[in-house]
Amino acid sequence: MNKIGIIGAGSMAEALINGLINENQVDKEAVIASDISDQRREVMTDKYGIEIVADNHKVVTESDYIFLAVKPQVIGDVIEEVADLFTTEQKVISIAAGVSTEQLEEMISAKVPVVRIMPNTPALVQEGVLAYSLGRQATEEFGRELEDLLSPVGKVIKVKEALMPAVTGLSGSGPAYVALILEALVAGGVKLGLSHSDSKDLAIQTLAGTAKLAAESDEHLAVLRDQVTSPGGTTAEALYRLEKSGIRSGLIEAVAASAEKAQEL
Ligand SMILES: NC(=O)C1=CN([C@@H]2O[C@H](COP(=O)(O)OP(=O)(O)OC[C@H]3O[C@@H](n4cnc5c(N)ncnc54)[C@H](OP(=O)(O)O)[C@@H]3O)[C@@H](O)[C@H]2O)C=CC1
Numbered sequence: 001m002n003k004i005g006i007i008g009a010g011s012m013a014e015a016l017i018n019g020l021i022n023e024n025q026v027d028k029e030a031v032i033a034s035d036i037s038d039q040r041r042e043v044m045t046d047k048y049g050i051e052i053v054a055d056n057h058k059v060v061t062e063s064d065y066i067f068l069a070v071k072p073q074v075i076g077d078v079i080e081e082v083a084d085l086f087t088t089e090q091k092v093i094s095i096a097a098g099v100s101t102e103q104l105e106e107m108i109s110a111k112v113p114v115v116r117i118m119p120n121t122p123a124l125v126q127e128g129v130l131a132y133s134l135g136r137q138a139t140e141e142f143g144r145e146l147e148d149l150l151s152p153v154g155k156v157i158k159v160k161e162a163l164m165p166a167v168t169g170l171s172g173s174g175p176a177y178v179a180l181i182l183e184a185l186v187a188g189g190v191k192l193g194l195s196h197s198d199s200k201d202l203a204i205q206t207l208a209g210t211a212k213l214a215a216e217s218d219e220h221l222a223v224l225r226d227q228v229t230s231p232g233g234t235t236a237e238a239l240y241r242l243e244k245s246g247i248r249s250g251l252i253e254a255v256a257a258s259a260e261k262a263q264e265l
């Protein structure tokens, strides 16, 4: 069995670990992670029973797949710390936003295959989506292995590396935009007298149901919107207010701003 090592056991690493273990994709004995935070190590041991250590070297020397799951600002230091330990039989997967496979390959220097992925937090409940792109030494076969490994945590798609910032802006950061929209819908319901709990149920199911409808329909999204909008009715009134508030351009700008920021990290 291939051993999976993860350096940095924060939110995104946890979402991946939880999804992989819950779906029985990997045994917890086959996972080793490291983190500098005592508190994080304690939480992850208690929750998942995986081996979690303070020593990044141990993760690299004991693993076949090595996930780099620290913040982009510290990934250089982390790689420098363990760079001498990599062997050509190992495979590196970076989840850091804005760090290219070329930069990773330069930092690692050994001829280790490198793949970059951009996951998102719904991986925690096996409903994530992630895109990956291959570095120069990574084969298509490595890509397929990765698709097999990670498919239990969500949908996996391959993209050209130049599109990774766009993926970051759309689906990487996307759960935050959706949570904000949900919060606002709940606030709208509460303002009109619905309980917080009923508002939350109504908002979440509306979003989940619409997403399912969109996923299962061949129609353009505008057609789905039109099906709700009776001439002279309530939805037309609401959509007019939304368009006037700039929600559409706001969301387009949000995706672009996240993508731009990813390139500055
Ligand atoms: N969160 C998300 O939705 C997504 C995140 N990403 C990417 O995932 C990566 C991790 O993000 P996220 O999980 O949110 O961040 P977190 O801060 O939650 O996780 C990173 C963890 O790494 C630890 N850490 C810091 N330095 C070291 C080190 N030298 N050695 C070992 N562990 C270390 C941190 O400890 P401490 O807190 O004490 O510094 C922290 O526990 C980032 O590169 C981000 O771009 C990608 C897609 C989505």
Ligand SMILES: O=C(O)[C@@H]1CCC=N1
Pocket: 097, 168, 172, 173
């Ligand atoms: O906010 C961030 O920088 C990370 C990358 C994508 C989602 N979260």
